[in-house]
Amino acid sequence: MPERTVAVASSVGLHARPASLFSQAAAKLGVPITLTSASGKSVNAASILGVLSLGIGHGEVVTISAEGDGADQALDSLTDILNTDLDQA
């Protein structure tokens, strides 16, 4: 299954605004995306509650994975989001 491993760039981590923007983007991709924390917990990336529940801080490494048509493209676009400091955006 295609996956990407990324360190979260936002200074508050995957929380608040960055978490919302990440989840909204994941929901729009049309491909189910799984977000997994370094400790191995997985959630649906399109669920804001799921993303928030992981409590991922700045610089923490996460893995996103997806299956099916468009998976690679979807993961690339989410990787860009994780690589951006969205607190400043």
Next chain:
Amino acid sequence: MAGEAEPALSSLLAVGSIHLTATATDREDAVRQTGRALLNAGAVEAGYIDAMLARERSVSTYVGEGIAIPHGTLAARDWVLRDAIVVLRFPDGVDWQGNDVRVCVGIAALGGGHIALVSRLARVLLEPRAASSLRMAVTEDQVYAILE
């Protein structure tokens, strides 16, 4: 973290922090009321309310399941006096940019405590029965039980 006993989320609910029959004209009104509840609980200074509104305008704090979690921006943490949550239930619903919000859980946390607090709250609300119980709560005890 394993084995570390964290105080129950309900311990962050001050007396008078639960409002089960609130009504709001719109999202901003609901956020303002949530902020005032935090202010009345002695958890924040007045400036925090403006930061909550700013945060909400920037990106919605709607998290699904009819629940929003208004809170201030990172820059507003100086307005926070102590960790606290407040619960406002809107039985008639509030239009939240097309979503129907029935419960606002307002959050204030000192320093970097924000992420951990929101994460714990999200873990509770991820359980669909917890979210629906909160939407339907008619007594304060029910709210305390959900946030145990």
